[in-house]
Amino acid sequence: MARVLNGVDDGVLFAEDGWSLDVIGDDPAREGWAATILALSNGALGVRGAIEERAEATTFLAHAYEQAPIHYHEKLKGFAATSDSRVPVAEALGIEVRLDGKAIDFSELRSATRRTLDLRAGMLRRETRWSFPDGRLLRIRSERLVPLCGNTLLLRRFQAEFDGAGVVTLHPRLAPAPSGAKQSDDPRIGVNLASRGFATEQAADDIVVERLPGSGIGVAAVQRSRDEDGWLLVATGFATGRNASDVLADQAAALADSALAAGFPAMAEAQAGLLTRFWAGADLAIAGEPRLAATLRVNLFHLFASAGRDGRSSAAAKGLTGEGYEGHYFWDTEAFMLPVLSVLAPDIARAMLVYRASTLDAAFANARALDHRKGALYAWRTIEGRECSAHYPSGSAQYHINAAIAFAIGAYVDATGDEDFLVEHGARMLVETARIWLALGDWADGQFHLRGVTGPDEYTALIDDNWYTNRMAQKHLRLAVASAARVAELAPEAWTALAAEMALGQDELAEFTRAADAMHLPFDAARNLDAQDASFLDKPRWDVPGTPAAEFPLLLHYHPMTLYRHQVSKQADIVLAMVLAGEGVSPERKRRVFDHYEPITTHDSTLSASTFAILANEVGHEAQALKFFAETSLVDVDDRHGNTGHGVHMAALAGSWLALVWGFAGFRPDGPALRFRPTRPAAWPGYSFGLTWRGTLVRVEVAEDRITYRAVSGPDIVIGHHDAAIALAAGESWTGPLAC
Numbered sequence: 001m002a003r004v005l006n007g008v009d010d011g012v013l014f015a016e017d018g019w020s021l022d023v024i025g026d027d028p029a030r031e032g033w034a035a036t037i038l039a040l041s042n043g044a045l046g047v048r049g050a051i052e053e054r055a056e057a058t059t060f061l062a063h064a065y066e067q068a069p070i071h072y073h074e075k076l077k078g079f080a081a082t083s084d085s086r087v088p089v090a091e092a093l094g095i096e097v098r099l100d101g102k103a104i105d106f107s108e109l110r111s112a113t114r115r116t117l118d119l120r121a122g123m124l125r126r127e128t129r130w131s132f133p134d135g136r137l138l139r140i141r142s143e144r145l146v147p148l149c150g151n152t153l154l155l156r157r158f159q160a161e162f163d164g165a166g167v168v169t170l171h172p173r174l175a176p177a178p179s180g181a182k183q184s185d186d187p188r189i190g191v192n193l194a195s196r197g198f199a200t201e202q203a204a205d206d207i208v209v210e211r212l213p214g215s216g217i218g219v220a221a222v223q224r225s226r227d228e229d230g231w232l233l234v235a236t237g238f239a240t241g242r243n244a245s246d247v248l249a250d251q252a253a254a255l256a257d258s259a260l261a262a263g264f265p266a267m268a269e270a271q272a273g274l275l276t277r278f279w280a281g282a283d284l285a286i287a288g289e290p291r292l293a294a295t296l297r298v299n300l301f302h303l304f305a306s307a308g309r310d311g312r313s314s315a316a317a318k319g320l321t322g323e324g325y326e327g328h329y330f331w332d333t334e335a336f337m338l339p340v341l342s343v344l345a346p347d348i349a350r351a352m353l354v355y356r357a358s359t360l361d362a363a364f365a366n367a368r369a370l371d372h373r374k375g376a377l378y379a380w381r382t383i384e385g386r387e388c389s390a391h392y393p394s395g396s397a398q399y400h401i402n403a404a405i406a407f408a409i410g411a412y413v414d415a416t417g418d419e420d421f422l423v424e425h426g427a428r429m430l431v432e433t434a435r436i437w438l439a440l441g442d443w444a445d446g447q448f449h450l451r452g453v454t455g456p457d458e459y460t461a462l463i464d465d466n467w468y469t470n471r472m473a474q475k476h477l478r479l480a481v482a483s484a485a486r487v488a489e490l491a492p493e494a495w496t497a498l499a500a501e502m503a504l505g506q507d508e509l510a511e512f513t514r515a516a517d518a519m520h521l522p523f524d525a526a527r528n529l530d531a532q533d534a535s536f537l538d539k540p541r542w543d544v545p546g547t548p549a550a551e552f553p554l555l556l557h558y559h560p561m562t563l564y565r566h567q568v569s570k571q572a573d574i575v576l577a578m579v580l581a582g583e584g585v586s587p588e589r590k591r592r593v594f595d596h597y598e599p600i601t602t603h604d605s606t607l608s609a610s611t612f613a614i615l616a617n618e619v620g621h622e623a624q625a626l627k628f629f630a631e632t633s634l635v636d637v638d639d640r641h642g643n644t645g646h647g648v649h650m651a652a653l654a655g656s657w658l659a660l661v662w663g664f665a666g667f668r669p670d671g672p673a674l675r676f677r678p679t680r681p682a683a684w685p686g687y688s689f690g691l692t693w694r695g696t697l698v699r700v701e702v703a704e705d706r707i708t709y710r711a712v713s714g715p716d717i718v719i720g721h722h723d724a725a726i727a728l729a730a731g732e733s734w735t736g737p738l739a740c
Contacts, residue, residue, distance in 0.1 A: 012024075012637065014290070014291065014294040014295075015294075018290055018293055018294035018297060019118070019119050019120050019294075019297065020116050020117060020118045020119060020120075021037070021038070021116070021117045021119070021294070021298055021637075022114060022115065022116045022117075023037070023038060023049075023114075023115045023117075024113070024114055025112070025113060026051055026054075026111055026113045026128075031050070032644075032645025032646075033639045033644045033645050034049060034115070035048040035049045035050045035058065035322075035645070036048065036049070036321050036322050036636070036644050036645055036646075036647055036648055037049070037117075037298070037636055037637060037644065037648070038115050038117050038124055039302070039319075039320070039321040039322075039648070040122070040123075040124055040144060040145070040146040040305065041146055041302075041305045041306045041319060041320040041321060042146050042147060042148045042149070042150050042151070042305060042309070043062065043150055043305070043306060043307050043308045043309040043310070043313065043315075043320070043348070044061065044062050044063070044150050044151070044152050044308075044309070044310065044313070045059070045060070045061055045062075045146055045151075045152045045153070045154065045238060045320065046059070046060040046061075046062075046146070046306065046319065046320020046321055047059050047060075047092065047093065047144070047146055047154055048321060048322065049115060049117070049124055050093060051113060051115075051126065051128060052093045052094065052095045052126075052140075052142060052156075052158075053095065053097065053106045053128070053140070054106065055091060055093035055094055056091065056178060057088040057091070057178045057323075058088070058091065058092070058093050059088055059089050059090065059091060059092050059093070059154070060086060060087075060088060060089065060320045060321075060322075060323075060327070061086075061089050061152060061219060061238060061240050061320075062086075062308060062310075062313040062320060062327075063217070063240045063241065063312070063313065064086065064087065064089050064212070064217055064219050064240045065084045065085055065086045065087065065212075065215060065217065065326075065327060065383050065384075066084070066085050066087050066197065066212045066214045066215050066217075067082050067083070067084055067085075067212075067214040067215040067384075068082060068083060068085065068214050069081065069082050070082060070083050070388075070390045072390070078369045078370055078371065078396075079390070079392065080386070080387040080388055080389055080390055080392075080395075080396070081386075082386065082388070083326065083388040083390070084215075084326070084327070084328070084382060084383035084384050084386070084388050085326040085327065086316070086323070086326055086327025086328075086383065087177065087179075087197050087198070087212070087323075088177055088178055088197075088323070089177050089198075089210070089219045089221065089238065089240075090174055090175065090176060090177050090208035090210065090219065090221035090238075091174065091175040091176070091177065091178065092154050092174060092221060092223070092236040092238075093154075093156075094172070094173040094174065094175050095158065095170060095171065095172045095173065095234075096170075096171040096172075096173055097138070097140070097160065097168060097169075097170055097171075098168070098169045098170075098171060099138075099162070099166050099167070099168055100166045100167055101167075101169075104130075104138075106130065108133070109130045109131060109132060109133075109138075110130070110131040111128055111129065111130050111131070112128065112129045112131075113126065113127070113128040113129075114126070114127050114128075117298070117301075119275070119279075119297050119298065119301045120272060120275055120276070120279065121268065121271065121272050121275070122145065122146075122148055122271040122272065122274070122275050122301075122305070123143055123144065123145055123268065123271065124143070124144040125141075125142070125143050125144075126140075126141065126142045126143075126144075127139065127140070127141045128140050132164070134164075135164075136162070136163060136164030136165075136166075137162075137163040137164065138160065138161070138162050138163075138168060139160065139161040139162075139163075140158065140159070140160050141158065141159045141160075142156055142157065142158045142159075143156065143157050143264070143268075144156045145264075145267055145268060145271055146305075147267060147270070147271060148271060148274050148275070148304075148305060149270070149274070150309045150310060151255060152237065152238040152239065152240070152252075152255065153235065153236070153237055153238070153255050153256070153259050154235070154236040154238075155233075155234070155235050155236075155259050155264060155267055156172075156233075156234045156235075156236075157228065157231040157232060157233045157234065157264050158170050158172075158231060158232045158234070159230065159231055159232070170232050171205070172205075172223060172225055172232070172234045173205045174203075174204070174205060174206060174207065174208045174221055174223050174236070175203075175208070176198065176200045176203050176208055176210060177197055177198045177200075177208075177210055177219070178197070179197045197212070198210035198211065198212055198219070199211055199212070199213055201218075201245055202245070202249075205223070206222065206223045206224070207220070207221070207222050207223070207249065207252075207253075208220070208221045209221075209245045209248065209249055211245065216242050217240060217241065217242060218240065218241065218242065218243065218245055218248050219238065219239070219240045219248070220238065220239045220240075220245065220248035220249040220251070220252040221236060221237070221238050221252055222236070222237050222249060222252040222253040222255075222256045223235070223236045223237075223256060224236075224237075224253075224256040224257060224259075224260045225260075226260055228263055228264060231264070233260065233263070233264055235255075235256040235257075235259035235260045236256060237251075237252040237253060237254065237255025237256035237257075237258075237259070238252055238255070239251035239252040239255070278304060278344070278345065280690075280697070281344060281690045281691065281692050281697050282300055282304070282344045282345075282690060282691075283297075283689075283690060284296055284297070284300075284657075284660065284687070284688060284689040284690070285687060285688045285689075286660075286684060286687045287684055287685040287686040287687060287703075288683070288684055288685050289684060292629075292630065292633055292634075295633050295634055295637045295656070296633055296656050296657065296660065298636075298637060299633065299636070299653035299654075299656045299657065300340075300344070300653070300657060302319060302321065302636075302648050302650070302653055303315075303319075303337060303340065303341070303650060303653050303654050303657075304341075304344070304345055304348070305319075306319025306320050306321060306648070306650060307319075307337065307341060307345070307348045307352060308348075308351060308352055308355060309347075309348055309351050310351060311351045311354035311355055311358065312355055312358065313355055314329045314333050314352045314355045314356070315329070315333050315337050315352060315650055316328060316329055316333075316383075316650070317329075317330055317332065317333075317647075317649070317650060317651065318646060318647025318648060318649070318650065319647060319648055319650045321647040321648045322645065322646045322647025322648070323646060323647065324643065324646030324647040325381070325646075325647075326381075326383075326388075327383060328381040328382060328383060328388060329381070329382055329383065330380065330381050330401075331380070331398065331400065331401040331404040331405075331456075332404075332607055332650075332651035333352065333408075333650075333651070334356075334401075334404040334405045334407065334408035335404040335407065335408070335576075335580065335651075336607065336610070336650075336651035336652075336654045336655055336658065337352075337650055337651055337654040338352060338353070338408040338411065338412065339408065339411045339415075339654075339658070339669060340654045340657050340658065341654075342408075342411055342412045342415040342416065343415050343691035343692055343693060344657075344691060344692070346412070346415065346416045346418075346692065349408075349412050349416075350412065350416075350418065350421060353408065353409060353412060353421065353425065353426075354425065356378070356405055356429065357425035357426075357428075357429055358385075359378070359379075359382070359384070359385030360376055360428070360429060360432065361385070362379065362382075362384070362385030362386050363376035363377055363378045363379070363385070363432070363433070364376045364432070365386070366378070366379055366386070366387050366396075367436060367439075369387070370396065372436060372439040372440070373439070374435050374438075374439055375432055375433065375434070375435030375436040375438075375439055376402075376429075376432040376433050376435070376436065377399065377401075377402060377433070377436050378401050378402055378405060378433065379401075380395040380396055380398050380401055381395065393454060393461035393462050393560065394454060394458040394461055394560070397452065397453055397454040397461060397462055398453070398454045398455070398456075399436065399440060399450070399453050399469060399473075400453070400455060400456065400466075400468060400469045400472055400473075402433040402434075402436055402437075402473075402476065403469070403472035403473050403475065403476045404472070405429065405433065406429075406430055406433060406434070406472075406475070406476040406479055406480070407472065407475065407476070407580060409421075409422075409426045409429065409430060409479075409483075410475075410479050410669070411669040413426065414669055414670075414671055414672050415669070415692075415693060415694070416694060416695075417672065417694045417695070419486065419487075419490055422483055422486060422487050422490075423487050423490060423491045423494055423495075426483060427480075427483050427484055427486075427487040427495070427498065428498060428502065430476070430479060430480040430483050430484075431480050431483075431484060431502060431504060432502065433476070433480075434476050434477050434480035434512055435508075437450065437473045437476065437477060437515060438508075438511060438512070438515060440453070441515060443518075446518060447518050447519070447520040448514075448515045448516075448518040448519050448520060449464060449465055449470075449520050450464070450465060450466070450469055450470055450473060451464040451465070452464065453466055453469050454466070455467075455468045455469050455532070455533065455573045455574075456468055456571055456572065456573045456576055456607070457532065457569040457570050457571060457572075457573035458555070458570050458571075458605075459554065459555075459560075459563040459564070459566075459568050459569055459570040459602075460532065460533065460536060460563075460564060460568075460569065460573075461560070461564055462564075463533040463534065463535060463536070464533060464534040464535070465520050465521075465522050465533055465534045466532065466533045466573070467521055467522055467530055467531060467532055467533065467573075467574045467577055468532075468573050468574055468576055468577040470519050470520060470521055471519070471521060471577045471581045472577065472580065472581055473516075473519065474516045474519040474521075474581075475516075475581050477512040477513070477515055477516035477519075478512075478513070478516050480509075480512055481509050481512050481513055481516075484499075484504075484509055522534050524537050527596075528592065529592050529593070529596055530574060530585075530589060530592075530593055531574075532569070532573055532574045532597070536567060537567065539565060539566055539567045540565075540566055540567065541566070541567040541568075541600055542563075542566040542567060542568030542600060544568065544599060544600055544601075544602055545599075547602075552602060552604060553570075553602065553604035554568070554570070554602055554604060555570070555604060567600050568600050568601075568602065569597060569600055569601040569602065570601075570602060570604045570605050570608075571601065571602075571603065571604065571605035571607050571608035571611075572597075572601065572607070572608045572611035572612055572615075573597075574593055574597060575593060575594060575597055575598075575601075575611055575612060575615050576611045578590050578593055578594075578615055579611050579614050579615055579662070579668075582615075582668075583668075583670060587618070587619060590615060590618060590619050591619040591620070593615075594612075594615050594616060594619050594621065598612060598624070603631070606632070606635050606641055606649040606651070606652035606655075607651050607652060607655065609628040609629075609631035609632035609635070609652070609655065609659075610628070610629075610632040610652065610654075610655025610656060610658050610659045610663075611655070612624070612628040613625050613626075613627075613628035613629040613631075613632060613655075613659035613663050614658065614659055614662050614663040616628060616663075617663040617664055617666075617679060618663075618666075622681055622682065625659075625663060625664070625681070626681055626683065628659070629656070629659045629660070629663065629664075632652050632655045632656045632659055633656040633659070635649050635652045635653075635656075636648045636649055636652070636653065657689075660687065660689060661689055661691070664678065664679055664680065664681065664687065665678045665679075665687075665689070665700060665702075666678050666679060672694070673718070673720055674693045674694075674698070674717065674718075674719050674720065675719070675720030675721075676700065676719070676720065676721060676722075677722055678700075678702060678707055678721075678738055679738070679739075680702050680704075680705070680738060685703065685704060686701070686702045686703040686704060687702050688700060688701040688702065690712075692714070693717065694714075694715065694717070695714045695715050696711055696712075696713070696714030696715055696716075696717040696730070697711075697712040697713045697714055698710065698711060698712065698717065698719065699712055702738060704738075705737060705738050705739070706735055706736065706737060706738060707721070707735070707736060707737070707738045708733055708734065708735040709721070709726060709728065709733060709734050710728075710732075710733040711728035711729060711730050711731065711732055711733070712730070712731075713730050713731075714730055715730075716728065716729045716730070719734075721734075721736065722739075722740040723740065724740070
């Protein structure tokens with residue numbers, strides 16, 4: 001039994017217990033959104049939640065992407081040369097339904113459909129009733145799994161019932177990959193690929209083998225089926241890579257055969273068991289707000305499901321749920337997603353950082369292309385590691401991606417205590433990327449400056465001393481020095497060899513510290529206000545409230561240079577700095593920052609709302625905190641930006657959890673200690689959540705003006721509650737006043 005929580009007319013329901021999401025109907029105008037919000041993925045394979053009888057462009061593989069040249073009319077030195085673009089692969093959802101041996105044309109039938117995404121089972125269930133003009137009725141039921149173990153496997157089963165004369169049979173079909181999304185005036189969607197997608201080498205109902213001519217990446221899809229307890233069971237295995245086509249076909253066939261032999265019940269049991277373990281630590285509740293709590297579960301499900309697990313992939317801006325942003329990885333993977341996964345799924349977080357380590361050579365090449373003789377600069381947007389951004393003012397100039405990756409390394413090691421990662425990968429990554437700040441910066445009047453960069457606000461570009469970039473670079477430099485010292489202590493021989501390989505001496509580490517200590521953070525004394533950059537506050541203010549609603553997002557209606565000339569922000573910039581690096585900044589200064597920058601921020605980026613929610617709560621603006629919390633939480637379930645059909649907004653989904661835990665519960669990553677400064681919105685009777693900190697599963701429960709910390713399992717732990725320290729062993733709890 002379910003009830004409507006999103007309103008009567010939008011066709012969205014949550015179950016009473018908040019553990020499943022139903023979409024009613026198949027309105028073509030909303031089908032793109034529905035296919036996204038009901039998608040299943042596992043970090044390697046993503047399948048949109050489309051109806052099988054009408055499926056098209058539903059299936060994506062993390063390692064299936066085309067590479068095509070970027071064409072410039074005026075190309076200058078150092079511009080990115082090629083772009084990676086993830087494209088849909090062989091269509092695996094197709095099924096032909098025959099009546100008395102003749103394929104049914106479903107375009108001539110009326111339908112009534114209900115699709116259910118079960119968050120505990122990791123399964124999509126669907127029932128459709130097709131009505132014939134003569135009154136006959138066909139019912140089709142299906143269940144679908146993409147195993148979260150990470151295998152490139154899709155498992156489905158079907159039942160059909162026909163109310164009328166005739167015999168209905170089901171025939172699953174593979175089809176060659178459709179063309180990828182075409183170039184659009186919206187830069188968030190697609191790219192003009194010269195190849196327009198795959199070249200098909202073999203195509204039949206049960207096997208498709210194709211290859212992308214630009215990247216040389218091949219994909220094989222093999223489908224097997226059999227009867228199973230009154231269902232038609234269909235298993236589709238995929239294999240991808242640059243191996244020979246027959247090798248890929250054999251690998252895909254082995255996956256399909258193995259799943260078919262295991263059967264649907266066994267695979268479903270394994271899936272539910274894996275999710276039981278995840279939800280044991282990740283579950284949450286908001287008293288009096290069942291819709292918000294259920295939505296956050298949907299958000300966490302997609303974040304967990306779409307993140308890369310194999311050390312060769314990461315989490316794209318749209319996950320594996322659609323073609324938006326070409327499947328690229330950006331800075332928000334590390335700044336927003338990875339801090340959440342570090343405490344909810346640390347194995348996945350580690351694998352994502354290993355991916356970044358594997359692309360360090362590409363980061364070296366990128367730095368050299370931008371004339372830096374030393375150090376590494378990660379690509380602004382990429383799949384394979386090379387820079388794929390054709391617009392350097394809002395792409396390559398965002399050097400702060402290095403600091404985001406450094407921040408994520410620190411957050412991961414703090415949360416897990418995994419210092420082996422520092423020894424194996426982290427120290428090298430931190431030092432080589434920190435070197436970029438010394439290469440980029442210069443000294444003036446005893447202060448260290450970073451010039452000609454772009455911060456998170458892409459409506460302001462190529463400016464000097466962006467507060468966010470400088471502050472995060474400062475933290476990065478200090479973390480690199482501290483990590484070098486720690487690795488030297490933990491593994492002196494390994495460190496000696498690594499330092500020699502990097503030609504790193506104590507003098508250079510001392511220069512890191514000197515630059516960090518002298519980092520310029522612009523402040524306007526006349527306004528008593530921290531400045532987003534050296535010139536931002538001198539520009540005329542954009543009239544955000546007076547701008548017609550039809551002109552948002554501004555990036556689709558105004559030339560970038562028009563935006564660059566104004567005090568207007570696409571998203572949180574200095575506000576994000578106050579959240580990620582606000583230690584030592586007084587509450588009064590933070591409040592002035594919030595009050596000045598919020599009215600000139602358009603929130604055209606879905607990354608923005610969660611950050612404003614966190615800072616609003618910290619500075620005492622509870623109503624705004626709740627407003628922005630709802631905005632980031634409901635961004636995809638309610639399709640608030642109108643483009644969820646291109647894929648979920650992964651960083652915003654992570655941001656909804658951050659807004660709850662970093663915002664209302666007052667957590668910040670700041671070293672190995674777990675500390676909260678919790679609050680409770682007056683409108684909520686309470687809330688609860690869980691996380692894992694250094695192997696200890698902790699549950700936090702707020703009820704009225706009391707808070708309880710529970711150490712559910714794992715090692716002994718000390719939890720900071722405001723400025724107090726609470727020591728707990730496994731099975732112990734502490735309850736006390738919410739405020740100090």
